[in-house]
Amino acid sequence: MNIEIKEEGRFRYVEKGEGEVIVLLHGLFGALSNFEDLLNYFSKTNTVVVPILPLYELEVKETTVDGLAQYVLEFVAFKGYKEVNYLGNSLGGHVGLVCTLEKPEIVKSLILTGSSGLFEKAFGDTFPKRGDYEFIKKKTEYTFYDPNMASKALVDEVFEIVNNRDKCLRVLYMAKSAMRHNLREELKNITIPVLLIWGKNDIITPDFVAEEFHEKLPNSELIFIDECGHAPMMEHPEEFNKHLAQFLQRINQK
Numbered sequence: 001m002n003i004e005i006k007e008e009g010r011f012r013y014v015e016k017g018e019g020e021v022i023v024l025l026h027g028l029f030g031a032l033s034n035f036e037d038l039l040n041y042f043s044k045t046n047t048v049v050v051p052i053l054p055l056y057e058l059e060v061k062e063t064t065v066d067g068l069a070q071y072v073l074e075f076v077a078f079k080g081y082k083e084v085n086y087l088g089n090s091l092g093g094h095v096g097l098v099c100t101l102e103k104p105e106i107v108k109s110l111i112l113t114g115s116s117g118l119f120e121k122a123f124g125d126t127f128p129k130r131g132d133y134e135f136i137k138k139k140t141e142y143t144f145y146d147p148n149m150a151s152k153a154l155v156d157e158v159f160e161i162v163n164n165r166d167k168c169l170r171v172l173y174m175a176k177s178a179m180r181h182n183l184r185e186e187l188k189n190i191t192i193p194v195l196l197i198w199g200k201n202d203i204i205t206p207d208f209v210a211e212e213f214h215e216k217l218p219n220s221e222l223i224f225i226d227e228c229g230h231a232p233m234m235e236h237p238e239e240f241n242k243h244l245a246q247f248l249q250r251i252n253q254k
Contacts (some may be wrong), residue, residue, distance in 0.1 A: 001182030002149060003016075003017060003039070003244055004181055005032075005052065005154050007095065008078070009127060009144065010077065011051065011053040011075050011078060012051075013049060013050060013052060013240040014032060014048075014049065014050040014052075014240055015049045015050075015073065016039060016043040016047075016048050017042065017043030017044065017045070017046055017047050017048050018046075018047055018051075019045055019046040019047055019082050019197065020046050020047065020083070020108075020248075020252075021046065021047045021048075021049060021083065021084045021085065021110075022046050022047070022048050022049070022052045022084070022085045022087055023050075023051065023076065023081075023084050023085070023086050023096075023184055024026065024038065024039070024048065024049065024051050024087050024088075024092070024110070024144070025051070025053070025086060025087065025088035025093070025095050025096050026050070026053060026089060026092050026124075027058070027088075027090030027091045027092050027114075028055065028090060028092075028171060028175065028178075029038045029092045029140075029157070029158050029161065029171075031053065031133065032050060032052075033153075033154075034089065034172060034231060034233065034234055035050060035233060035239065037233065037234075037237035037240075038087075038237065038240070038241060038244075040242070041237075041241045041245075042244075042245075043089050044250075046182065046248075049079070049081075051071075051075045052201050053068055053071065053072075053092070053095070054068075054071060054116045055167075055171070055174060056167050056170050057069075057165065058071070059172065060153075060170070062169050063173040063174055063177070063198045064173070064174065064181070065091070065094050065095060065098055065174075065176040065177050065178055065181045066098060066177075068091075068095045068097050068174075069095050069102060070097035071095075072099050073099055073102060073103055073202060075105065075206075076099075078111065079108065082104055082106060083107075083108050084106060084107060084108065085108050085109045085110070085111065085248070086099060086100060086107060086110050086111070087111040087112075087113075087244075088110075088111070088112060088113070088115060089109075089113050089115070089230075089231060089232075089233065090113075090116060090204070090205070090230065091116055091174065092114070092115075092213060093112040093113065093114065093115025093116065093117065093176055094115055094116040094117040094178055094181070094183075096110055096111070096115075096189075097111065097112070097115065097117050097183055098181075098183075100190055100192065101183075101186055101190065104145060104189075104190070104191075104192065107192055108175070108193075108251070109190065109192055109193045109194065109195070109247070109248070109251055110190065110193075110194045110195075111194070111195045111197065111244060111247070112191060112194065112196050112197075113198065113199075113231070113233060113240075114195045114198065114202055114230040114231060114232070115194075115205065115209075115211075115213070116178045116185060116205065117118075117178075117181070117182070118122050118182065118183065118205075118209050118210075118212055118213060119205065119206075119209050120249055133155075133159055136155060136158055136159050136162060137150065137155045139140075139158075140155045140158050142203060142204070142235075143204065143229055143230045144229040144230070144231065144233060144235055145199065145201040145227050145228050145229040145235060146227075146229075147230075149205055149229075149234060155216070161189065166168075167209070175237060178205055183187070184212075185215050186215065187213070187216035188217075188218060189217055190217055190218075190219075191222075192219060192220055193219050193220075193223050193247070194213075194217045194219060194220040194221070194252045195220070195223070195243070195244065196210050196213055196214055196221065196222040196223065197223050197225065197232050197233075197240055197243055197244070197246040198222065198224050198225070198232065199212035199224075199225055199228035199229045199230060199231070199232050199235065200225060200226045200227070200228060201225040201228055201229055202228070202229050203229065203230070204229075204230045205230065207224065210222055210224070223243050225240065
């Protein structure tokens with residue numbers, strides 16, 4: 001994937017297309033390739049932006065969901081965006097929720113897919129064992145309904161993170177922060193349109209998590225994608241993009 005990453009001040013990001021702004025927020029083991037189809041599809045009609053979240057650069061005490069949310073809010077202010085649509089996968093969805101609660105006046109809509117914030121089983125019941133490639137391969141496959149989606153490049157990337165002591169510790173800090181930072185009581189305050197696109201076979205944030213988000217978010221829609229795990233925009237990009245395009249069209253007509 002050949003995408004230009006821009007650098008301005010403390011921010012690194014991808015920005016492609018023109019029009020209404022969609023800010024894509026990746027997860028804990030997320031990569032730009034996770035959003036490749038979405039980026040190519042929506043940059044024809046929108047400004048699609050992917051801030052590279054500083055998962056391994058923040059001070060240890062700031063390596064939290066709130067720390068990432070503050071970084072995103074500072075980035076949005078730096079870019080001068082007046083109205084955004086946040087789209088977050090996994091930890092990125094959690095960050096999008098916090099950003100929306102912190103500064104709701106600039107958020108037009110929120111799209112969540114496999115979001116943390118209520119419940120998650122990060123890497124199942126155990127953290128990946130350092131040095132054990134096959135273990136990490138199996139746990140990466142666990143993310144998807146189709147294990148073949150866990151490409152060698154993706155497994156290699158997770159393996160490198162887990163075997164880097166500093167990165168591994170920060171992943172642990174961030175994962176613990178996400179589990180502690182439950183938003184159950186605050187979701188009722190998010191009244192903008194929210195689209196929940198969920199893998200019906202998601203093991204990390206199962207279908208009951210999507211249903212609770214739907215129940216707690218007063219202006220939400222829920223769509224399940226069959227034979228799909230924790231990253232619908234990767235496993236079923238055409239279906240994901242279709243649902244998202246229809247949602248954006250509906251809220252623009254109101």
